[in-house]
Amino acid sequence: MTLAGYEEITELCAGARGRVVLARHLASGEQAVVRHVAARFDELRGEAEVLAGLGAPGVVGVRGFQSAPDGGALILDPVEGxxxxxxxxxxxxxxxxxxxxxxxxxxxxxxxxxxxxxxxxxxxxxxxxxxxxxxxxxxxxxxxxxxxxxxxxxxxxxxxxxxxxxxxxxxxxxxxxxxxxxxxxxxxxxxxxxxxxxxxxxxxxxxxxxxxxxxxxxxxxxxxxxxxxxxxxxxxxxxxxxxxxxxxxxGMPPAPDPVRAASPPAVSAPPPPAPEAARRGRLSRLGGLRTLVAVLVGVLVGLAAALLGTGVLT
CATH class of the missing domain: 1.10.510.10 (Transferase(Phosphotransferase) domain 1)
Incomplete structure (x- = not known):
């Protein structure tokens, strides 16, 4: 159905429960989420009117509604989440x-x-x-x-x-x-x-x-x-x-839908390091190992000299 006073920006989703679109109010330029629903909407017009005027915390705001022979539409506040x-x-x-x-x-x-x-x-x-x-x-x-x-x-x-x-x-x-x-x-x-x-x-x-x-x-x-x-x-x-x-x-990727979020993409493994970076990493580790060995040898030589001086090793 055509929604009076709004222009459609993009379709957010569609299914058995109707079609949901992101729309722009022509007069104010404000965006809204519009949910098109089935023909029985007119039977529940009274409830839609109550929701539009409720403004209760914890409930996505209903700005208004429009009805037509082929169904109706709820005009909702866009909600991040x-x-x-x-x-x-x-x-x-x-x-x-x-x-x-x-x-x-x-x-x-x-x-x-x-x-x-x-x-x-x-x-x-x-x-x-x-x-x-x-x-x-x-x-x-x-x-x-x-x-x-x-x-x-x-x-x-x-x-x-x-x-x-x-x-x-x-x-x-x-x-x-x-x-x-x-x-x-x-x-x-x-x-x-x-x-x-x-x-x-x-x-x-x-x-x-x-x-x-x-x-x-x-x-x-x-x-x-x-x-x-x-x-x-x-x-x-x-x-x-x-x-x-x-x-x-x-902690989830942002979704394009202001009311719904798409399933997060699969998390891929990090790429392997470039060959040159890997070579530098191996050389760095090898240099560190050589330094450690040299330190240990120096310690052992110093300890042996000290023991000889005290006569323990004579």
Missing amino acids: VDLHTLLGRYRVLAPEAALRVLKDSLLALGAVHGAGVLHRDYRPVAVVVQPDGTTRLTDFGVTRPDGPDGAPAAPDYPAPEQRTGSPADPFTDVYAATAVFAECLTGDGGDRPLPEELRPLVRRGMAARPEDRPGSALEFAAELEETAVAAYGPDWERLGTVALAGAVT
Whole structure:
């Protein structure tokens, strides 16, 4: 669809969840990220309006939206950072403090949107942007989720048990998905690493099979997380987690996408030294060895003279 008031600069990505482009506002010249979404966008127009006016910390800003017969578009703030999916693809797991920081940020963001009457519906690693300062922001709300083959919204990547039997999304399902991603940050995608013993009660709580056994809200769960983290890792846990996340992001090559980061290139081995440089290095090492031998011989001669002088060797 053509977006009124914007010109497209470049396509950032395209897939089942729609097309994402970097665009420029014609009047102000400011850049924005535009996510084109499927036709059912108009059904969720009210949620898009709420997101556009929310301005909550920890949520990628929505500047506005446009709808059309063939779908719609969310106009988002450009955000520097790397999505959590890319980080896990590189590092496989996060330090416990870093994983806790991701979950806490997400729970606070979810608490804000839930309080405004909006659900995420599609929490997954690619929806979490980790910024260079080690903080995170939430994006890719369920208004961008594609339709399934029957025209209904496609199933989320991290469904709660009740969603598998047809129950609708609610704040409890968002908390479940956020906790499932948290567990993945600790154990790896295949669960090949053990979950830290001190964090198992937190995971069991957030991923309880029955919604009523989960925390009453995302904010309530964030408070429980804080108590658990302090008890397990000390009062400095959040700073340590923030530093770890910042290091993970800044240690990766920059990505052209202001909202997403591409997978890092393979690290190649350093080139072998030039022949002349290698020859000079061998000569230098040989000279050093000769000097050492000369020193040792001098020491031995001096020691022998001293012993002869005292009559020990006569």
